[in-house]
Amino acid sequence: AQRVTQPEKLLSVFKGAPVELKCNYSYSGSPELFWYVQYSRQRLQLLLRHISRESIKGFTADLNKGETSFHLKKPFAQEEDSAMYYCAATNAGGTSYGKLTFGQGTILTVHP
């Protein structure tokens, strides 16, 4: 079964500290991985997608196929990073019509 797992429901760090939000996936084929961010019950916003290999707001994520992981990292957390973060996956091809499977989400709180 297709599954995305975020083991930490809550993560608290202090401003300036490094942060890593974990994501593991179990997917057949070659999935496409994403990180979405949701600020204070607003819309889901795309943060990163693994195929673009870019850095947004200082966040990066590397796809590790051996460990089936797509952890989100930032070297120096800021207070404005406090939000809910979702890891999501979809099958790049096949017949899934682009359905996203989400992890449980991690609430990141950055303390001053």
Next chain:
Amino acid sequence: EPEVTQTPSHQVTQMGQEVILRCVPISNHLYFYWYRQILGQKVEFLVSFYNNEISEKSEIFDDQFSVERPDGSNFTLKIRSTKLEDSAMYFCASKGRIYGYTFGSGTRLTVV
């Protein structure tokens, strides 16, 4: 950047009543989706819509649910007879080649 628009932002309805949640996807997008997020839980896929028909649906999407794209612009989710457990945030999304997956800001449905 274009946006997906959802109305209303909040809907309160009595149990057993029908509700219609409305979405205006990004023009030129070809794939349309509805997702649900019950308070405190993860985002769950409901249904995908392509070429004027349902392409995939989850087990949540039972006979009480239906989707329509009545005029080539709007994309609606109808719940025929609402139950208390239908209370959730409902997100519409559309997908295209340039902007990829884009979510709306959601409709909070409260069934009383």
